[in-house]
Amino acid sequence: xxxxxxxxxxxxxxxxxxxxxxxxxxxxxxxxxxxxxxxxxxxxxxxxxxxxxxxxxxxxxxxxxxxxxxxxxxxxxxxxxxxxxxxxxxxxxxxxxxxxxxxxxxxxxxxxxxxxxxxxxxxxxxxxxxxxxxxxxxxxxxxxxxxxxxxxxxxxxxxxxxxxxxxxxxxxxxxxxxxxxxxxxxxxxxxxxxxxxxxxxxxxxxxxxxxxxxxxxxxxxxxxxxxxxxxxxxxxxxxxxxxxxxxxxxxxxxxxxxxxxxxxxxxxxxxxxxxxxxxxxxxxxxxxxxxxxxxxxxxxxxxxxxxxxxxxxxxxxxxxxxxxxxxxxxxxxxxxxxxxxxxxxxxxxxxxxxxxxxxxxxxxxxxxxxxxxxxxxxxxxxxxxxxxxxxxxxxxxxxxxxxxxxxxxxxx
Amino acid sequence: xxxxxxxxxxxxxxxxxxxxxxxxxxxxxxxxxxxxxxxxxxxxxxxxxxxxxxxxxxxxxxxxxxxxxxxxxxxxxxxxxxxxxxxxxxxxxxxxxxxxxxxxxxxxxxxxxxxxxxxxxxxxxxxxxxxxxxxxxxxxxxxxxxxxxxxxxxxxxxxxxxxxxxxxxxxxxxxxxxxxxxxxxxxxxxxxxxxxxxxxxxxxxxxxxxxxxxxxxxxxxxxxxxxxxxxxxxxxxxxxxxxxxxxxxxxxxxxxxxxxxxxxxxxxxxxxxxxxxxxxxxxxxxxxxxxxxxxxxxxxxxxxxxxxxxxxxxxxxxxxxxxxxxxxxxxxxxxxxxxxxxxxx
Numbered sequence: 001x002x003x004x005x006x007x008x009x010x011x012x013x014x015x016x017x018x019x020x021x022x023x024x025x026x027x028x029x030x031x032x033x034x035x036x037x038x039x040x041x042x043x044x045x046x047x048x049x050x051x052x053x054x055x056x057x058x059x060x061x062x063x064x065x066x067x068x069x070x071x072x073x074x075x076x077x078x079x080x081x082x083x084x085x086x087x088x089x090x091x092x093x094x095x096x097x098x099x100x101x102x103x104x105x106x107x108x109x110x111x112x113x114x115x116x117x118x119x120x121x122x123x124x125x126x127x128x129x130x131x132x133x134x135x136x137x138x139x140x141x142x143x144x145x146x147x148x149x150x151x152x153x154x155x156x157x158x159x160x161x162x163x164x165x166x167x168x169x170x171x172x173x174x175x176x177x178x179x180x181x182x183x184x185x186x187x188x189x190x191x192x193x194x195x196x197x198x199x200x201x202x203x204x205x206x207x208x209x210x211x212x213x214x215x216x217x218x219x220x221x222x223x224x225x226x227x228x229x230x231x232x233x234x235x236x237x238x239x240x241x242x243x244x245x246x247x248x249x250x251x252x253x254x255x256x257x258x259x260x261x262x263x264x265x266x267x268x269x270x271x272x273x274x275x276x277x278x279x280x281x282x283x284x285x286x287x288x289x290x291x292x293x294x295x296x297x298x299x300x301x302x303x304x305x306x307x308x309x310x311x312x313x314x315x316x317x318x319x320x321x322x323x324x325x326x327x328x329x330x331x332x333x334x335x336x337x338x339x340x341x342x343x344x345x346x347x348x349x350x351x352x353x354x355x356x357x358x359x360x361x362x363x364x365x366x367x368x369x370x371x372x373x374x375x376x377x378x379x380x381x382x383x384x385x386x387x388x389x390x391x392x393x394x395x396x397x398x399x400x401x402x403x404x405x406x407x408x409x410x411x412x
Numbered sequence: 413x414x415x416x417x418x419x420x421x422x423x424x425x426x427x428x429x430x431x432x433x434x435x436x437x438x439x440x441x442x443x444x445x446x447x448x449x450x451x452x453x454x455x456x457x458x459x460x461x462x463x464x465x466x467x468x469x470x471x472x473x474x475x476x477x478x479x480x481x482x483x484x485x486x487x488x489x490x491x492x493x494x495x496x497x498x499x500x501x502x503x504x505x506x507x508x509x510x511x512x513x514x515x516x517x518x519x520x521x522x523x524x525x526x527x528x529x530x531x532x533x534x535x536x537x538x539x540x541x542x543x544x545x546x547x548x549x550x551x552x553x554x555x556x557x558x559x560x561x562x563x564x565x566x567x568x569x570x571x572x573x574x575x576x577x578x579x580x581x582x583x584x585x586x587x588x589x590x591x592x593x594x595x596x597x598x599x600x601x602x603x604x605x606x607x608x609x610x611x612x613x614x615x616x617x618x619x620x621x622x623x624x625x626x627x628x629x630x631x632x633x634x635x636x637x638x639x640x641x642x643x644x645x646x647x648x649x650x651x652x653x654x655x656x657x658x659x660x661x662x663x664x665x666x667x668x669x670x671x672x673x674x675x676x677x678x679x680x681x682x683x684x685x686x687x688x689x690x691x692x693x694x695x696x697x698x699x700x701x702x703x704x705x706x707x708x709x710x711x712x713x714x715x716x717x718x719x720x721x722x723x724x725x726x727x728x729x730x731x732x733x734x735x736x737x738x739x740x741x742x743x744x745x746x747x748x749x750x751x752x753x754x755x756x757x
Contacts, residue, residue, distance in 0.1 A: 047688040048647075049539060049665030058649045058662065118647020118662065118689030121464060125627040125646055132468055132628050140626040140650055202620065202746055203656035356658040356743075357547060357611060358592045 003401060007166050014399045015390035021238075026385065029378040036375020039368045040115075048118055051369040056361040057352040061373045062116040064343035068223070069109035069380075070194045071216065071339060073150065075224020076102035077187030078254060084180050090244045093395055094232075096161050099183065100387045101228065103154040106147055106190070108380035115372055139197045146190045153183045158387075162394050168404025191216050205280040206273075206287075206351045215265045221258030222311075223339035225251040226332035231388070233329055240396045248324060255335060256315035259308060266308075286360065287350035294353075296362045300345035307338045459483060468628065469641045469680060480643075481680065488678070488685060492671040499679045501702045503634040509696055509751065510636075510723035511707075512733040513610060516756045517717035520601045520608035522546050527712030528612075531697060532683040533675050535667030543661065543694040544709060547592040547609040612709075613638065613659040613694035614742060614750030621651035621660060630691070636723075636751055637696050639681040647689040656746045660693045696720070723751065 018026075043050055053060040079098025083091040114120045125131035126144055133141045157179050164171045195213035202208050229251050236243045273281040285291075290298045311331055314320050320327040349363040393399035466472070466480055481498050488496035525544045528534070534541040564579025592609070602608070619638050622631050629645040632638050652660045666688040678684035679699035686692050697707035701720075710718045721728035730753075733739065737755040 047663075047665040053664070055539075055652065055658070055661055058652050116648070118649070119645070119687075122644075122646045125468075125629075125644060132471075134626055134628045137623045138626040138650070140624065140648060144626070197650075200624070201654050204653065356656050357545060357594060359594075 003167055004163070006401060007163055010166070010399050010401075011162070011390040011394070012386075014393040015386040018389065019238075022389075026382065029382045029385075032371070032374040032378035033382070036371050036378065039371040040375055042368060043115070043372060044120070050366060051372075052363055052365040054361065054363075056355045056359055057349060057363045059348050059352070060116065060363075061344055061365050061369050062112045062376075064348045065340075065373055065376070066109045066112035066116070067194060067198075067216070067347065068340050068343045069105045069112065070147075070191050071220040072224045072227055073102045073105040073109060074187045074191035074217070075220040076105070076228075077184045078221070078225055078251070079228060080180060080184055080187075082250065084177070085184065090247055093241075094243065094247065095180070096158060096391055096395070097231070097235075097388065098228070099154045099158045099161075100391055101224075101231070101384065102183070102187065103151065103158055104380055104384035104387065106151045106154065107383065108376055110147060110151065111376045111379065112373075115376065139193070139200045143190070143193045143197050146186065146193045150183070150186045150190050153179060153186060157183055158391075162391055165394050166399065166404065167401045188217060191220055203356055204351055206283040209269060209272075211265050211269050215262065215269070218258045218262035218265055219339050219342070222255050222262060222335050225254045225258075226336040226339075229255075229332045230329055230336070233324060235388070235392060239392050240398070241392050245322075245324070248328070249321065252315055252321040252328060252332075255332070256312060256321075259312040259315065259335070262308065263312060266305075283350050283353055286353050287346060291353075291360050294360050294362055297345050297350045300341070301350075304338055304342050304346060307334060311335050311338070459487060463643060466643055468644045470631075484680070484684065488676075492669075492674045492676070492685070494671065494674070494676050496674075496676040496678060498684050499677075499682075499699060499702075501679065504702060505634075506724060508636045508723040509615065509701060510721060510730045510734075510753065511615070511696065511751065512719040512730045512737075512739070512753045512755055514717040514719070514737075514756065515607065515609055515754050517715045518546075518608040518610060519715055519717075520546050520548060520596070520603070520606070521714060523712045523714060524610065524709035524718065527708040528694070528697075530673065531675055531700075531708035532695075533667075533669055533678070533685050534661075534692070535663060535669060535686075536673070537668050539662075539664045539667075541661045541663070541667070541692065543659070543692075544610055544612040545594045545658070547594050547611060548596045548603070548606050549592050549609060551605045551607055609754075611657055611659065611742065612752070613696075614657050614748065614752040615694075615696065617749035617751065618747060620654040620656065620746070620748060624650040624654045626650065633681070633698075635701075637698055637701075638693070639695055639698065640691055640693065641681070642684070642686050642690045642692070645690040647691065649691070651691055656743050656748065657750075660691055663688050663690055663692065 039050075048060075051060050076098045079091065079101070080095045082088040083095040114123065117123060126133070126141075135141050157176070160176065160179075161171060192213045195216045198204070198207040199209060199212040229248055232243050232248060232251075235241050270284060273284050277285075286294070287297050287301050289295070311334055314327070314331050320331060322328075344363075344365075352363075353360050355361065390399065462483060467476070469477070469480070472480065477500060481500055484498045485496055488498065522544075525542050525546065528544050529536070529542060532543065534543070564577050564583065566573045566577055596603075596606075615637055617632075617636070619630075619632060622638060625631075626648060627644060627646055630638060630640045630651055647662070649662055652662055663686050667686055669685055674685065675683060677699065679702070682695050682698035697705075697709075700707060706720055710720045719729045719733050721730035723730060723734075725731065733755055734753060737757065739753045739755045741750045741753060
């Protein structure tokens with residue numbers, strides 16, 4: 001118990017120490033937390049009328065962002081798989097960082113769902129035993145279960161590994177390996193489940209398609225490793241933790257081919273809809289070309305398509321993949337942002353148009369909505385930063401229990 | 413449509429703003445008075461606490477139900493300043509409610525909407541909630557327009573210009589989109605060259621909304637009506653997403669229900685005042701039909717386009733319509749089996 005307390009205190013005191021840039025980053029995030037705390041209070045007291053959602057378009061920026069966080073959380077297993085399934089030596093140490101990314105993004109996602117719900121104080125209706133689960137009918141219930149299990153699995157795995165490293169004991173593979181395999185299987189599962197929440201609605205013509213889980217997984221494969229590359233490049237630059245070029249190369253390959261698969265998925269979806277051009281194509285047509293002057297999403301659609309194709313071609317060029325300090329992070333940032341912005345302007349908002357009675361509505365997010373969204377992101381990124389920092393301290397051996405002895409295969 | 417049935421509905425646009433203003437003033441006065449007279453906050457907190465912890469109504473014991481109903485009656489009576497009853501009358505035995513609507517007769521006057529809002533205590537503004545939407549469609553324009561017939565051009569090919577049509581009617585949106593509107597504001601109804609198609613909850617036999625509800629806050633009662641436990645709903649809006657008829661409404665903010673317009677005769681699953689952040693929908697006026705009365709929209713219809721009754725009773729009006737008229741269901745392809753039928757004579 002004493003060791004546990006000193007683990008927490010050492011971890012936290014290392015995590016909150018850093019250079020000027022580190023503090024600037026945290027203060028920058030803290031600003032959004034402070035503003036967002038006010039807007040959150042307003043939403044909780046006055047209701048969702050403060051956001052842009054209507055009975056016509058009932059999913060707001062929160063749900064759009066939730067889907068994106070599920071992308072990243074699912075993709076985080078891509079750090080774990082090479083290390084534990086393919087036994088790559090240079091990634092064994094990094095697997096825990098992937099799990100921290102998964103942990104943070106599942107938390108952000110769950111927070112977004114809480115913001116989405118009209119009466120968050122009644123969410124105890126989900127607790128088994130107290131409330132009622134409408135299983136096996138409700139896809140949202142399955143999503144709640146898989147997200148929470150994923151959160152717990154990653155929390156346990158991260159804590160266990162870091163703690164063992166901290167006190168200088170070897171990990172017990174009997175417990176740890178099944179846990180890791182579970183996390184690896186669970187990553188895609190949370191994402192497939194999230195896709196089913198959308199695609200199970202027959203009346204949402206642009207969602208009720210069998211390619212939706214494939215689109216989600218390929219977008220996860222593109223956006224997740226983009227963030228991972230950026231984080232790894234930053235870690236390599238600013239900390240003592242070493243990350244090989246080969247690791248970065250692996251992820252840029254994954255992004256490139258995820259984008260390739262995404263292009264196939266999107267083109268088959270658009271082809272199937274547009275060739276027959278039945279009523280089902282109405283929202284995609286609206287998204288692509290607008291309708292009677294309502295065309296808020298048209299430029300976004302074409303920009304997204306151009307950027308996806310462009311990033312795919314860029315990443316096929318070895319010179320760009322190898323440009324670790326210039327082009328690669330830039331392309332990664334573009335892929336990350338494209339997939340993030342794609343969520344509201346292509347996946348969610350235009351899907352509600354036309355509504356079942358044939359109404360065309362455009363969605364205008366409000367300031368409260370933007371700031372609440374930024375609040376959740378800021379909270380998530382503060383958590384991610386602190387966890388990453390502390391974990392790096394333990395991995396490099398800077399944070400260590402006084403009694404700990406050097407374990408074999410520790411720090412490089 | 414015969415001339416006698418043609419009805420002129422006067423629109424008092426000029427007076428409306430004034431009336432709204434007076435209404436708002438009324439609300440403000442009552443709210444102020446309530447704030448002054450508010451008893452100890454402790455009692456209120458206790459009430460909210462009890463309400464927060466209450467379980468699903470269907471799972472409650474008789475004692476819990478009684479307690480819950482009493483709590484609601486006290487709260488509503490205080491809040492709206494009039495004696496409010498919350499009924500918990502059970503579902504009728506051997507009854508399956510069905511509805512039939514004559515689209516040939518409907519004149520689009522929207523008296524059904526007004527009657528519904530008055531009866532069912534919907535929020536009057538911010539958010540403005542109406543359970544019935546009357547769609548106006550142009551006669552002869554449903555995926556077809558006579559003046560667009562020779563517009564566009566056929567695709568050319570070596571064996572003659574017989575390819576598919578490009579432009580003209582071929583570029584008109586198909587299906588319901590773009591063909592209907594429910595915000596029409598004419599001087600008089602019915603308008604020339606228009607027909608009307610009211611849509612409300614279709615009380616499906618296989619309701620997609622019930623299927624997706626994560627906590628079973630909404631379900632089909634023994635009379636075939638889809639009801640909501642407003643105190644169990646968490647406001648996730650999955651049902652709104654699943655409904656192919658756009659029949660559900662969400663209380664985005666605190667409902668604005670002027671006390672003087674509030675209907676004090678309520679039912680737990682029916683028209684009792686809702687709270688912020690929960691769903692609501694048409695219940696065929698559950699508080700009325702469980703007592704053997706007609707839904708408010710049936711009573712309000714000036715042309716008798718709306719028929720209501722027990723589908724299990726071969727002698728009922730709605731069964732007669734099903735047996736003798738040309739009947740269809742809205743969006744049958746969704747496999748929802750509505751108990752709301754449309755017919756023509």
